Amino acid sequence: xxxxxxxxxxxxxxxxxxxxxxxxxxxxxxxxxxxxxxxxxxxxxxxxxxxxxxxxxxxxxxxxxxxxxxxxxxxxxxxxxxxxxxxxxxxxxxxxxxxxxxxxxxxxxxxxxxxxxxxxxxxxxxxxxxxxxxxxxxxxxxxxxxxxxxxxxxxxxxxxxxxxxxxxxxxxxxxxxxxxxxxxxxxxxxxxxxxxxxxxxxxxxxxxxxxxxxxxxxxxxxxxxxxxxxxxxxxxxxxxxxxxxxxxxxxxxxxxxxxxxxxxxxxxxxxxxxxxxxxxxxxxxxxxxxxxxxxxxxxxxxxxxxxxx
Ligand code: RIB
Ligand code: CA
Numbered sequence: 001x002x003x004x005x006x007x008x009x010x011x012x013x014x015x016x017x018x019x020x021x022x023x024x025x026x027x028x029x030x031x032x033x034x035x036x037x038x039x040x041x042x043x044x045x046x047x048x049x050x051x052x053x054x055x056x057x058x059x060x061x062x063x064x065x066x067x068x069x070x071x072x073x074x075x076x077x078x079x080x081x082x083x084x085x086x087x088x089x090x091x092x093x094x095x096x097x098x099x100x101x102x103x104x105x106x107x108x109x110x111x112x113x114x115x116x117x118x119x120x121x122x123x124x125x126x127x128x129x130x131x132x133x134x135x136x137x138x139x140x141x142x143x144x145x146x147x148x149x150x151x152x153x154x155x156x157x158x159x160x161x162x163x164x165x166x167x168x169x170x171x172x173x174x175x176x177x178x179x180x181x182x183x184x185x186x187x188x189x190x191x192x193x194x195x196x197x198x199x200x201x202x203x204x205x206x207x208x209x210x211x212x213x214x215x216x217x218x219x220x221x222x223x224x225x226x227x228x229x230x231x232x233x234x235x236x237x238x239x240x241x242x243x244x245x246x247x248x249x250x251x252x253x254x255x256x257x258x259x260x261x262x263x264x265x266x267x268x269x270x271x272x273x274x275x276x277x278x279x280x281x282x283x284x285x286x287x288x289x290x291x292x293x294x295x296x297x298x299x300x301x302x303x304x305x306x307x308x309x
Contacts, residue, residue, distance in 0.1 A: 003031040004122055004249070005147075007113060009068070009106070010242070011040025011127030011168075012050035013084050014091070014225040018218055018302070019126055019242035020051065022250075024058040025214075025305040029250055033113060033121065034064045036106035040127035040171055041080045042088035044070040047127070050088050052097030057217055058309050061099035068106030068131040072172035080167055083228055091220040110135040114145030122249065125151045125179075126242040128168050133175030136182050146184055152245045154190035154262070154275035156289070160229065165273030166191050169264060173273040177264040180275075186287040188262060189244050190275065193255070193290045197244055198237035199226070203299045207306065214309040240298075244290075247298045254294040254301070259285030 008023060010016040023030050035055070037048040048067040055063045071077045084090055102109070110131060113121055123146060125132055132149070135142055153168035153176065161167040169176040180186065199222050208219035226238025233239075248255050260277040261284060268274065277289050 003027065003029055005033055005117065005119055006030045006122045006124065007033050007036060007110065009036045009038060009123060009125045009127065009131050010051060011038050011047045012054060013041035013047065013088055013127070014221045015240055015242040016126045017050065017054045017089055017221060018240065019246045020054045021058055021214060021218060021309065022243050022246045022302055022305055024055065024060045024063065025309045026250060032063050034066055034109060036066045036068050036109060036131050038068045038127045038131050039070050039077050040168065041084045043077070043079065046088045049097065052099065052101065053089065053094040056097045056099065057094055057214060064102050066102055066104055066106040066109040069134060072128060072130055073133060073174045075172065078171055083226060085224070089221055091224045092217045094217065106131045107135045107138065111139045111142055114142035115139065117145040120145055120147035122147045123149045124245045124249065125149060126245060128172035128175060129153065129179045130172045130175045133178035136178055143182060143184055148185040148187060149179065150187045150189065150245050150248060151179070152189050152194070152242050154188050156190060156192050156275065156277055158233065159274065160191055160232065164271040169275060170273035173264055173266045176273065177266050180262050180264050180286060183286065187248070187290065188287050189248060189290045193293050194241040194244050195233060195235060195239045196293050197240045197295045197298055198235055199240055200237045206299070206303045210303065210307045212307070212309065214306050218306055243302060244293060244298065247301055248290065251297065251301055254297045255290050256292045257288045257290035260287055260289045261285055262287040262289065
């Protein structure tokens, strides 16, 4: 199989960083065309610098990073520094990136790639989906160049930023609604599945024991990450959200889901950003909603791949 053309849209953020490392460690499966960044976990300048730091750590300065939208479409930006730290990569002490940065805006990059692609491109969204929504509004024709969108976001059960909403879609619910209603081949990995994928001490130790700069940086970031979620959701260990998207693209057999009709609340006061999903036949579904994951298999994949960097 030729490598899959892939663009990753993200807001690094610790779990975004682990997801980027997993993708960067999988060149046989991914032709990573570029990384686009958005404001989310931390402001845009930091998410962009962090994405570049991770490419430098993975010795992949060839992968271009494009800065995107500095705020949601309508709402003011809210961040998650209490979870990711003030730098966004709490625990890691990564050098400043030195590779040159393209001047093109992330939205322009997405439009250019999806309208000129010789083969449809997969887009993984790991943060608030502002860049994709703005690209769809500016140029609806990009849909023809999209193979599939795999989105980390949403929750059929409890939220994590409010009782009703997951962070990415709460930050920009209007963008999420544009994406969900665009008729794209969409797969959603929400909290219902990512909360099954938790970083136990044994899994953390396996990364640390890789004994490489990448393994030690990953372990250092994960050691502090997501403690709040343990208390908030009664989890046994911190959940690992964004790497589930990349693991799904690498090993879909580790996951299971159903076709559903998905909608995003943009009017509510208490439920703003909530995803409402109804299982339905493929014909009337607008998304595949992933519901279960093989956590042990995901961490084995993650550790094996990061060991290659
Ligand atoms: O709710 C979890 C999601 O929000 C993850 O993508 C995390 O990085 C934050 O962006
Ligand atoms: Ca993220």
